[in-house]
Amino acid sequence: MSFSVTEPTNGTKWFAGILVVAYAVITIIPLLWIIATGLKSPADSISYPPVVVFEPTLEGYVNLFTDRTRATEDMLEEAGPPQTWYEEIARERGTIISGPSRYGERFLNSVIIGFGSTALCMILGTAAAYAFSRFRVPLKDDLLFFILSTRMMPPIAVAIPIFLMFRNLGLNDTHLGMILLYTAVNLSLSVWLLKGFIDEIPIEYEEAALIDGYTRFQAFYKVVLPQAATGIASTAIFCLIFAWNEYAFAVLLTSGTAQTAPPFIPNIIGVNGKDWPAVAAGATIFLVPVMVFTVLLRKHLLRGITFGAVRK
Amino acid sequence: MAEVSLQGVTKTFGNEKALDNVTMTVPDGSFVVLLGPTGAGKTTTLRIVSGLDIPDTGKVMIGGVDMAGLTPAQRDVTMVFQQYSLYPHLTVRQNLEFPLKSPILRTPQNVIDQKIGEVAEILQISHKLDNKATALSGGEMQRVSIGRALVRQPSVYLMDEPLSSLDAKLRADLRVELKNIQANSGATLLYVTHDQIEAMTMATHVGVLDNGKLIQFGTPREIYENPVSVYAASRLGQPRVNILPADLFSDAPFGARDIGLRPEHIIQGEGEDSMVTRVERLGDQTRLHLVYKDHDIITVTDAHTTLSGGDIVKIRPNNPYYFDADGARVA
Numbered sequence: 001m002s003f004s005v006t007e008p009t010n011g012t013k014w015f016a017g018i019l020v021v022a023y024a025v026i027t028i029i030p031l032l033w034i035i036a037t038g039l040k041s042p043a044d045s046i047s048y049p050p051v052v053v054f055e056p057t058l059e060g061y062v063n064l065f066t067d068r069t070r071a072t073e074d075m076l077e078e079a080g081p082p083q084t085w086y087e088e089i090a091r092e093r094g095t096i097i098s099g100p101s102r103y104g105e106r107f108l109n110s111v112i113i114g115f116g117s118t119a120l121c122m123i124l125g126t127a128a129a130y131a132f133s134r135f136r137v138p139l140k141d142d143l144l145f146f147i148l149s150t151r152m153m154p155p156i157a158v159a160i161p162i163f164l165m166f167r168n169l170g171l172n173d174t175h176l177g178m179i180l181l182y183t184a185v186n187l188s189l190s191v192w193l194l195k196g197f198i199d200e201i202p203i204e205y206e207e208a209a210l211i212d213g214y215t216r217f218q219a220f221y222k223v224v225l226p227q228a229a230t231g232i233a234s235t236a237i238f239c240l241i242f243a244w245n246e247y248a249f250a251v252l253l254t255s256g257t258a259q260t261a262p263p264f265i266p267n268i269i270g271v272n273g274k275d276w277p278a279v280a281a282g283a284t285i286f287l288v289p290v291m292v293f294t295v296l297l298r299k300h301l302l303r304g305i306t307f308g309a310v311r312k
Numbered sequence: 313m314a315e316v317s318l319q320g321v322t323k324t325f326g327n328e329k330a331l332d333n334v335t336m337t338v339p340d341g342s343f344v345v346l347l348g349p350t351g352a353g354k355t356t357t358l359r360i361v362s363g364l365d366i367p368d369t370g371k372v373m374i375g376g377v378d379m380a381g382l383t384p385a386q387r388d389v390t391m392v393f394q395q396y397s398l399y400p401h402l403t404v405r406q407n408l409e410f411p412l413k414s415p416i417l418r419t420p421q422n423v424i425d426q427k428i429g430e431v432a433e434i435l436q437i438s439h440k441l442d443n444k445a446t447a448l449s450g451g452e453m454q455r456v457s458i459g460r461a462l463v464r465q466p467s468v469y470l471m472d473e474p475l476s477s478l479d480a481k482l483r484a485d486l487r488v489e490l491k492n493i494q495a496n497s498g499a500t501l502l503y504v505t506h507d508q509i510e511a512m513t514m515a516t517h518v519g520v521l522d523n524g525k526l527i528q529f530g531t532p533r534e535i536y537e538n539p540v541s542v543y544a545a546s547r548l549g550q551p552r553v554n555i556l557p558a559d560l561f562s563d564a565p566f567g568a569r570d571i572g573l574r575p576e577h578i579i580q581g582e583g584e585d586s587m588v589t590r591v592e593r594l595g596d597q598t599r600l601h602l603v604y605k606d607h608d609i610i611t612v613t614d615a616h617t618t619l620s621g622g623d624i625v626k627i628r629p630n631n632p633y634y635f636d637a638d639g640a641r642v643a
Contacts, residue, residue, distance in 0.1 A: 204395050204397040205397055205400075207364050207393070207397070208391070208399070209399075210364065210385060211362055211389060211411075212385075213411055213414030213415065213417055214385060215383070215385065216383075223399055227400065
C-alpha cells in the first residue's frame with residue numbers, strides 16, 4: 001500500500017528521519033532519567049549538579065518494596081548476619097527490614113481498577129456504539145451530544161458531588177467505586193471512538209451473516225467484533241492510560257483498601273525525607289503494564305482498517 | 313425448493329416508492345430473472361424476499377408459508393450480494409464454511425469439506441481456498457460470494473447481479489454452470505440483472521420491472537415476441553427494437569402513436585427506399601444502420617452483405633408492434 005504517488009527524495013527522507021529521532025530523544029529523556037534515578041543512591045539522586053555517571057544500586061527498589069526500622073546494636077545482634085542481598089543493602093544504611101511495604105498492594109489495586117474499568121468500558125462502549133451506529137435510536141443526535149458533553153469539563157470539576165455521592169453509597173475507598181468512576185469518565189470517549197469505527201464496517205457483512213443463518217447477536221459477535229478489533233484495541237489503550245494514570249480522584253476517594261499506585265508513589269518516605277530513588281523505582285515499575293498492554297495490542301493498532309472485500 | 317409468491321408488495325424509502333403493488337409468483341424450480349434499469353426495484357424485491365427489508369404492505373410467501381415476522385435465517389434463503397460482502401477477516405474457505413456452520417445448520421465437518429471441494433471446483437477457486445478474502449481480485453471475490461450461496465440447499469436462491477464484474481469468458485462459463493446447477497438441483501432461483509443475454513439464456517421466466525412496478529411476467533420468448541409496452545419491448549433484443557412514429561408507414565391501427573420494429577419485423581428488398589448510413593460487421597451478424605424519412609433504424613442483414621454506406625435498400629414492416637400514447641401495446 002503506498003500513500004503518495006512519487007517516492008520521497010533522499011533529502012526528504014533524511015529530514016524526516018532526523019525529525020523523528022529528535023522527537024523520540026526529547027520524549028524519551030525524562031523516561032530514561034526516571035529509570036536512572038531509580039538505580040541511584042539517595043545522595044546521587046539529589047546531588048547538584050546532577051550526576052549522569054554513577055554507581056548503580058538496587059537500594060531504591062529495596063526501599064520501595066520494604067518497610068525498615070533504624071536498628072539498634074541489640075536488634076542487629078538478635079537478627080544475626082544478613083540472610084539475603086536485600087537485607088544486606090538495608091543493613092548498610094543501619095536499618096533492618098521489618099516487612100514488605102504496601103507498594104505491592106497499591107500496584108495490584110491499580111491493575112484491578114485500571115483493567116477492570118477498561119474492560120467494563122469496552123463492553124458498554126461497544127454495545128452502545130453498535131446501537132447508535134445500526135439502530136434507529138430516538139433522539140440519537142441529542143443523546144450522542146449529551147454523551148460527549150460529559151467530557152466538556154474536567155472530570156475533577158464534579159469532585160465534590162461525586163465525593164458526597166460515594167460516601168452515601170458506601171463506595172468510598174472501594175475497588176467497585178473506582179471502577180465505576182473511571183468507566184463513567186471514559187465511556188463518552190469510547191462510545192464516540194467506537195461508533196466511528198463501527199460506522200466504517202459496511203452493514204452488508206451483517207446482512208450476509210443474517211442470510212447465512214445467524215441471528216443479529218451472532219452476526220455482531222462473529223462478523224462485526226472481529227472487524228472492530230482494531231478500533232476496540234486503540235480505544236482500550238486510551239481508556240487504560242487514563243484510568244491507570246488518574247491521580248486527583250484517587251487522592252480524593254481512596255486512602256486505604258483501594259488506593260492506587262499514583263497517590264502512593266510520591267509519598268514514599270525514606271530515612272531523610274522523600275526517598276527519591278524509591279519514588280523513581282515505583283514510577284518505573286508502574287510504567288510496565290501500560291507498555292506491555294500497548295505492545296500486545298500493537299498488531300491491531302498498526303494493522304489499519306481492512307477494506308476491499310466490499311465493492312463501493 | 314419452494315414456490316415464492318409476492319402479493320401486493322409495496323415498499324417506500326422516504327418519499328421514494330421502491331416497489332409499487334407487485335404481485336408475482338415464482339414457480340417451484342424455476343429460474344426467474346428480474347430485468348430493469350437501476351432503480352427499478354429489482355434489488356428491493358430480493359431484499360424483501362430475503363427478509364432484510366420488510367414490505368410496507370403486502371405479503372411474501374415461500375413454499376406456501378407467510379414469511380411475515382420471520383428473520384432472514386428462518387426463511388432458509390441464500391443471497392449473492394452485488395457487493396460480494398465476503399467476510400474480510402476470514403479466508404476463502406472460512407467464508408464458504410460460514411453458512412454451513414451456522415447454528416441452524418451445524419453441518420458435520422466431513423460434509424462441509426466435501427461440499428466446499430465441489431463448489432470450489434465448479435467456480436474454479438480451489439487454488440485460492442486458503443487465501444484471505446481480501447487478497448482476491450474482483451472476479452474471484454464474486455465467485456466466492458456465489459460459492460457461499462451454492463454450498464447450501466436453501467428453498468430459494470437470490471442473486472443480485474452475480475456475474476456483473478466477471479470477464480466475458482468467465483461470465484459465459486458461469487452462465488452455463490449456474491443454469492446447469494439450477495436445472496439439475498431443481499432449485500428456485502430469483503436473479504437480478506440488467507444484462508439481457510443472461511435473461512434470455514438462463515431464465516425460465518422474466519419479470520420486467522419499471523419504477524417499482526411489475527410491467528410484464530412471462531417466459532423470455534413471450535416477453536420478446538409479445539411485449540405489453542414499449543418499455544418491455546426495449547428490455548430484450550439486440551439490436552434494440554426501433555421505435556418510430558406509427559404514421560411513418562401506412563395502415564397503422566386506430567390509437568397507435570408509435571410503431572415498434574424488431575429486425576425480424578423489417579423485410580428488406582420490398583416497400584420503400586431507405587438509405588444505408590453504416591454497416592457494422594459483428595462476425596456472426598451484420599448490423600445495418602438505415603435512415604428512413606429522417607428516422608434512424610437499426611436492423612440485421614446477411615453476414616456477408618455487399619451493401620455499404622450510401623446504398624439504397626427497400627424496407628417494409630411485417631407484423632410490427634403498435635403502441636398508444638402511453639406506451640401500451642395496442643396491436
